[in-house]
Amino acid sequence: MKTYTVEDLTITLDKEGAEQYIKISYPIRYGIFSEIKTPDYTFQFNLNGEIKTIQGRGEGWLDASEWLKRTVGNDWAYFSAGGYTGAHDFIGEYYVPCLSYDTNAVLFSDRFNGPDVKDAFNAWHRLRDRLARLDLSALEPELAGFLGRVSETGPDHLEKRAREFHDIIGGEVSVLPPDARHVEYDVIPVIVADGCLYNCGFCRVKSGNRFTLRPTENIIDQIQALNAFYGQDLINYNSIFMGQHDALFAGKEILEFAARHAYEGLAIDQSKMKAPRLFLFGSVDSILAADEDLFDMLNRLPFYTYINLGLESADADTFKAIEKPLTPKKVKKAFDRMMAVNHSYSDIEVTANFIYGADLPETHLPSIIDLTRNHLDHFHSKGTIYVSPLENIGSKEKMRHEFTEFKKLCRLPCYIYLIQRL
Ligand code: SF4
Known part of the structure; x- marks a missing residue:
């Protein structure tokens, strides 16, 4: 200095x-x-x-x-x-x-x-x-x-640099996982798949495309180009966002390939910042499809991994209203899987989002309370619940009040999801 x-x-x-x-x-x-x-x-x-x-x-x-x-x-x-x-x-x-x-x-x-x-x-x-x-x-x-x-x-x-950055990864990251707050959103994105499984009616961040894997060559190209793009400042990064909306569905081979290449190609081991993190999104279907081999692999990576699931609700009327093709039964299964993974793996935390909006059915909030309180017999420190505000939240005071009440009841850590793009 x-x-x-x-x-x-x-x-x-x-x-x-x-x-x-x-x-x-x-x-x-x-x-x-x-x-x-x-x-x-x-x-x-x-x-x-x-x-x-x-x-x-x-x-x-x-x-x-x-x-x-x-x-x-x-x-x-x-x-x-x-x-x-x-x-x-x-x-x-x-x-x-x-x-x-x-x-x-x-x-x-x-x-x-x-x-x-x-x-x-x-x-x-x-x-x-x-x-x-x-x-x-x-x-x-x-x-x-x-x-x-x-x-x-x-x-x-x-502006030109930002365009160059988006060209490298093939477009903007419309939303980062809420867990990226743990590294002040200082993540390098590596995109392994575009689109998502459901293309829900309510969603403001979707691409509208169906889920498609990126070829491995594209992943390698991104990592090489990102290394050159970040240049001297690469040393200040130790965390990767594996995009986009449902990287968990990419499966064990692609996830391991991308995570290990990113770790090496982006010189994470030489970063000034300690404790590398890996962030990705998952969905109800991707966590239900993921077997123990996949989580064993993630747990062995040189990162602490956060997987954020978009559960949104546990209520059938709400799924109908937001046009998301899920059922309460399936969400409960995914929630149980999330809790089991959090219990079994020391270096993985699966977190979940639930929506909040003024126009949602009255059965929505009680369904989340039932899942995150009545369904658990004690408080768990792993498995953060994020409440994600929709466009119309109605009165801010009411939302703050309802959130505070929900937080008191919820048997998991609970916070509001701040949408950050990159
Ligand atoms: S909520 Fe998730 S699954 Fe639904 S459209 Fe948005 S990104 Fe896709």
Whole structure:
């Protein structure tokens, strides 16, 4: 790490943050990054010189406890403290990542239309303009190189990089599993299959395509191209999202092939971040089709694996209303399988989603309570339940109240699902 002073800027190259993702009630940064402090803001950059976070240094908005963070897909998230206790009770984290697109207005208001966020972005643009006017030839080459990259890497370049990223994996990741919160959504996606099994009527994130496996050559190509794309910053990643909507249905061979190639090809063992994680989605049919060999294989991988199942409900009228071809009996079987896998495998956690919406039948919520409370004889710490808000949740206060009541009854950890794309 080296620190320089240029006019009123304090510049630190290769600053080291935490090496393990932790849940803590003050802001923390991970991995290695570079930083420019102005009197009013702290700007942090990844090892490719691309803006990563912006945090205010003064009183009030974007003060010491909240910040903006940019994703590889070039979305900005506002990490809000949201009243520490409230945030932690609702989403299991001390900070709520509020996205600049309209999916997660359930708990916190839209921060992006306020003047403070606009001021922060303007301050970043002013910094880049200022660096472009600096005489870099008088500076140490390493510092000059970094400042040159920062001044050149503006919104157009970052948009282009996001398009390149999406071209590599064959499109956007419309939604990440909720468990990706454990690594602050810092995952590298490797797509093993597109589409899904059900193409449900209610779903806002589906592609509409039927489930199709990617050829192994395509998986290898993605990994090689992603290695080059992340470049210097690869060292800051230790987690993989295996996409898209039902990677579990890809089966043991493809999952093992992709996970082991990703581990090697993306140099996960050399990552600055410890404790690698693998995230994927599953479905009722894919977990019922998965045998012990598949879970044995996942348990032996050099990752801790999270599998997130879209169960949605345990009520026949609700399945009819949301046009999902499932039955309560099948969901109960999948739920039992989830609990059995969580009990048997030390390095796998299967979690499940249930929907919440104002227009759902009255039998919906009782059906979930029956499954996650009456069906279990004690509290289990593995098998988190995520409540996923639909477009129409009705009154926010009612939803918060019903969620809190459900959380009290549920015999599994329970949080709200925040939709994050990549
Ligand atoms: S809920 Fe899951 S299975 Fe249904 S359409 Fe959406 S992605 Fe596909």
